[in-house]
Amino acid sequence: MTEAANTPxxxxxxxxGPDDAFCDPTVKLRGPxxxxxxxxxxxxxxxxxxxxxxxxxxxxxxxQLTIMEMVVVAFxxxxxxWISLSFFTGIVGLxxxxxxxxxxxxxxxxxxxxxxxxxxKNVVVIxxxxxxxxxxFAGLRASYESLAATGELDAFHFFVLSDTRDPDIWIAEEMAxxxxxxxxxxxxxxxxxxxxxxxxxxxxxxxxxxxxxAANYDHMIxxxxxxxxxxxxMVNMAYLMENNPDAGIIQSPPQPTGRQTLxxxxxxxxxxxxGPTMSAGLSFWCMGSSNYWGHNAIIxxxxxxxxxxxxxxxxxxxxxxxxxxxxxxxxxxxxxxxWRCWLIPQLEGSWEELPPNLIDFAIxxxxxxxxxxxxxxxxxxxxxxxxxxxxxxxxxxxxxxSPLWLLLLLSSTIATLQNTQLTYSFxxxxxxxxxxxxxxxxxxxxxLLVFTIGMLVLxxxxxxxMVCLGRDRKQYGGVMVLASGLLETLYSxxxxxxxxxxxxxxxxxxxxxxxxxWDAQERDDAGVPFKAALKTHRTIIVLGLIWGAIAVFxxxxxxxxxxxxxxxxxxSPWLTHYSSSLAIGQAARRMKLFVTPEEYDSPDxxxxxxxxxxxxxxxDVKDGLLRLIEDPYANALHSALLPVRKPDARTAxxxxxxxxxxxxxxxxxxxxxxxxxxxxWPVKPLDQIMAGRDHVAVDGPKPAS
Amino acid sequence: xxxxxxAKQGFTYAAFESAAMTRLIEDTARAWLRSFGVTxxxxxxxMINALRDALAEDSIAANDRAxxxxxxxxxxxxxxxxxxxQVTGEHDCHGSSRFSMLRCAFLSxxxxxxxxxxxxxxxxxxRDLGMALSVQMMLPTPSLVACEMPRQTLERRAS
Numbered sequence: 001m002t003e004a005a006n007t008p009x010x011x012x013x014x015x016x017g018p019d020d021a022f023c024d025p026t027v028k029l030r031g032p033x034x035x036x037x038x039x040x041x042x043x044x045x046x047x048x049x050x051x052x053x054x055x056x057x058x059x060x061x062x063x064q065l066t067i068m069e070m071v072v073v074a075f076x077x078x079x080x081x082w083i084s085l086s087f088f089t090g091i092v093g094l095x096x097x098x099x100x101x102x103x104x105x106x107x108x109x110x111x112x113x114x115x116x117x118x119x120x121k122n123v124v125v126i127x128x129x130x131x132x133x134x135x136x137f138a139g140l141r142a143s144y145e146s147l148a149a150t151g152e153l154d155a156f157h158f159f160v161l162s163d164t165r166d167p168d169i170w171i172a173e174e175m176a177x178x179x180x181x182x183x184x185x186x187x188x189x190x191x192x193x194x195x196x197x198x199x200x201x202x203x204x205x206x207x208x209x210x211x212x213x214a215a216n217y218d219h220m221i222x223x224x225x226x227x228x229x230x231x232x233x234m235v236n237m238a239y240l241m242e243n244n245p246d247a248g249i250i251q252s253p254p255q256p257t258g259r260q261t262l263x264x265x266x267x268x269x270x271x272x273x274x275g276p277t278m279s280a281g282l283s284f285w286c287m288g289s290s291n292y293w294g295h296n297a298i299i300x301x302x303x304x305x306x307x308x309x310x311x312x313x314x315x316x317x318x319x320x321x322x323x324x325x326x327x328x329x330x331x332x333x334x335x336x337x338x339w340r341c342w343l344i345p346q347l348e349g350s351w352e353e354l355p356p357n358l359i360d361f362a363i364x365x366x367x368x369x370x371x372x373x374x375x376x377x378x379x380x381x382x383x384x385x386x387x388x389x390x391x392x393x394x395x396x397x398x399x400x401x402s403p404l405w406l407l408l409l410l411s412s413t414i415a416t417l418q419n420t421q422l423t424y425s426f427x428x429x430x431x432x433x434x435x436x437x438x439x440x441x442x443x444x445x446x447x448l449l450v451f452t453i454g455m456l457v458l459x460x461x462x463x464x465x466m467v468c469l470g471r472d473r474k475q476y477g478g479v480m481v482l483a484s485g486l487l488e489t490l491y492s493x494x495x496x497x498x499x500x501x502x503x504x505x506x507x508x509x510x511x512x513x514x515x516x517x518w519d520a521q522e523r524d525d526a527g528v529p530f531k532a533a534l535k536t537h538r539t540i541i542v543l544g545l546i547w548g549a550i551a552v553f554x555x556x557x558x559x560x561x562x563x564x565x566x567x568x569x570x571x572s573p574w575l576t577h578y579s580s581s582l583a584i585g586q587a588a589r590r591m592k593l594f595v596t597p598e599e600y601d602s603p604d605x606x607x608x609x610x611x612x613x614x615x616x617x618x619x620d621v622k623d624g625l626l627r628l629i630e631d632p633y634a635n636a637l638h639s640a641l642l643p644v645r646k647p648d649a650r651t652a653x654x655x656x657x658x659x660x661x662x663x664x665x666x667x668x669x670x671x672x673x674x675x676x677x678x679x680x681w682p683v684k685p686l687d688q689i690m691a692g693r694d695h696v697a698v699d700g701p702k703p704a705s
Numbered sequence: 706x707x708x709x710x711x712a713k714q715g716f717t718y719a720a721f722e723s724a725a726m727t728r729l730i731e732d733t734a735r736a737w738l739r740s741f742g743v744t745x746x747x748x749x750x751x752m753i754n755a756l757r758d759a760l761a762e763d764s765i766a767a768n769d770r771a772x773x774x775x776x777x778x779x780x781x782x783x784x785x786x787x788x789x790x791q792v793t794g795e796h797d798c799h800g801s802s803r804f805s806m807l808r809c810a811f812l813s814x815x816x817x818x819x820x821x822x823x824x825x826x827x828x829x830x831x832r833d834l835g836m837a838l839s840v841q842m843m844l845p846t847p848s849l850v851a852c853e854m855p856r857q858t859l860e861r862r863a864s
Contacts (some may be wrong), residue, residue: 157847211854531848
């Protein structure tokens with residue numbers, strides 16, 4: 001019997017049932033003092049924010065607060081609360097890492113020791129949309145090979161869920177699937193299906209899978225197109241699911257890897273150094289109310305089917321309509337139904353890839369911004385757990401904090417401008433013999449500055465120092481880890497104002513009703529030409545120059561105060577261009593800068609990925625239709641993967657017309673939609689096309705030439 | 706007349722077969738053989754015979770067919786599917802998806818051309834070929850277990 005049968009009934013909160021007696025207590029996800037943890041974290045954050053707000057009021061209000069200074073204090077307090085929560089999460093994470101404690105049980109960290117073989121049936125699902133099939137199947141194959149090495153392959157299937165609309169990629173996916181099945185001798189273990197209508201994007205893709213094949217499985221591990229996981233990690237996740245019957249989702253922290261541009265290597269480095277700190281901190285206070293990040297996580301299938309069918313929000317997109325950032329919402333619905341969602345920081349062997357440059361990173365953020373902004377509506381929807389609301393709020397704030405920061409800086413500029421216009425009054429209000437001297441608050445200002453910057457960078461700096469002093473510093477480039485950390489801090493300081501402006505623009509765009517499309521992420525080491533960077537950032541540069549000029553006019557000291565922000569804005573095209581350079585990224589690697597353990601001693605899975613990528617690098621994703629016309633095998637495979645159906649009369653005529661165009665003018669003459677239409681039915685071979693036959697194969701495939 | 710075998714089986718039909726029809730039959734047979742990656746002349750002859758048999762026996766209802774080409778295509782499909790039934794021991798070889806999957810499997814197994822001579826040969830023992838096809842058979846999806854994923858509402862209780 002599979003363990004899916006033991007999950008709670010629909011709509012009821014899962015409770016520890018009799019099956020608990022058969023669960024391995026050493027992997028039980030339980031920990032002491034959940035309330036105390038949250039009390040400490042939120043208490044400390046509120047206290048620090050209150051102190052900072054008081055300090056700011058004291059500094060600005062030394063000579064009475066103006067209205068604009070009150071606005072400054074308000075924005076500062078909101079921003080500081082955001083920083084403060086992140087700071088204390090980091091501090092807790094550092095303590096846990098330093099003492100080598102499990103964030104959930106608070107016991108000594110130890111690897112998961114499985115007792116016996118897996119009892120459950122699991123499926124690794126890979127939803128794809130116009131992704132490079134060579135990369136998708138390379139990741140699948142690397143994970144499959146790793147899984148085979150664990151001896152638990154029989155407990156897993158793999159399923160590629162294609163939503164692809166590009167005709168050439170569609171055919172390449174089919175061929176890559178057949179090749180993977182043949183090469184790995186995995187017929188009946190690796191599956192493939194393409195959805196004819198891609199409604200509701202990724203969440204719709206998964207929903208369709210849930211309604212057709214998912215019930216064959218107890219758990220599903222969701223991959224992104226660029227995910228790779230070790231067999232050990234996948235088996236451990238399934239084992240944790242089996243032994244925690246109330247767990248709905250278990251999220252692994254994916255480590256970014258595989259990119260070589262300077263931009264990506266900097267992010268990979270800091271994610272590897274500081275990411276585990278933040279994951280441990282988050283896991284500590286979230287406990288069973290953690291979030292789901294959409295991939296590299298295992299999900300209890302039955303629970304997901306029962307309680308994660310997403311609602312459609314009232315109103316029009318971007319704030320209404322189908323939910324775009326589905327992962328947070330699915331976790332919230334899981335929690336609402338009583339299932340627990342866990343983040344397990346020590347689950348290693350989980351990887352993903354980053355966009356290679358700042359522009360692609362921003363494009364991805366634009367898409368996420370639209371999705372996260374929808375969550376603002378869910379924050380106040382009834383029924384969700386408080387921590388789910390907090391996750392929604394954090395998702396919203398990850399973008400809204402940028403315009404808030406911008407408003408803080410703008411209001412500071414206006415306040416400073418106002419102050420310079422005022423003449424100081426030594427005898428305000430009433431007639432007195434004693435003048436009111438101006439109060440010097442420069443020390444308090446310095447304290448506030450150090451306090452704020454400390455909150456921002458201290459956890460990161462300690463993480464870097466911990467790595468530097470740790471035994472495995474060689475894996476991070478030895479002592480060069482300090483230089484890497486310093487350069488990363490400098491880079492992130494310059495990048496922050498650029499992201500502030502871009503995020504502010506995104507938030508404004510969403511709030512004014514603009515939408516973005518749905519495109520595949522750039523997954524190569526693509527650089528950004530200087531002209532393209534200049535074109536993208538021209539508005540930011542102009543704003544930076546104008547702002548700088550105003551700051552100089554207002555007060556030179558204020559200009560120097562703003563200079564790190566202004567430098568980021570004015571230097572943005574250079575920063576974007578040079579950070580996207582593959583050559584500089586590789587040169588940094590040779591200088592042992594931004595080195596990660598995955599680069600120093602690549603795990604088997606990533607080596608396999610590289611090998612398979614190199615082998616399949618030459619495989620063509622072009623001319624899919626031509627391939628079907630010329631290659632009998634591709635033709636037969638495509639026919640076999642199509643749903644059995646007959647075209648209606650109108651469609652049959654349309655297809656006939658397209659074939660005639662194809663015969664007369666060649667494949668190049670067809671549009672993407674025309675190709676998609678004829679690919680939706682068994683494709684005629686070349687000799688039939690040239691003979692000008694105008695009938696679609698309906699009862700059986702037409703022979704390929 | 707192109708072949709004495711045909712003459713024996715369908716003299717009446719073959720005697721009246723026009724040159725255009727002969728060409729059409731041969732083209733159709735060639736196209737279907739190419740689609741299975743088969744080049745053996747014996748297999749080609751068997752396919753031509755099968756097509757002639759079908760026409761001679763008038764086994765295909767022509768009234769709902771748009772052209773002679775469709776009749777021949779259907780005849781070729783049926784002949785191959787019937788042979789695949791014999792090879793695999795399965796009865797559902799006529800369906801579109803299954804037929805295509807078997808075509809894939811045959812193309813994979815016959816990459817070196819070792820099974821070309823077996824193609825459409827109903828007199829041989831096909832156990833080895835059946836085994837080879839079962840090894841090469843693709844399975845795109847597992848069994849369908851349809852269920853509904855209800856849409857949640859933004860109301861107080863989980864639905």
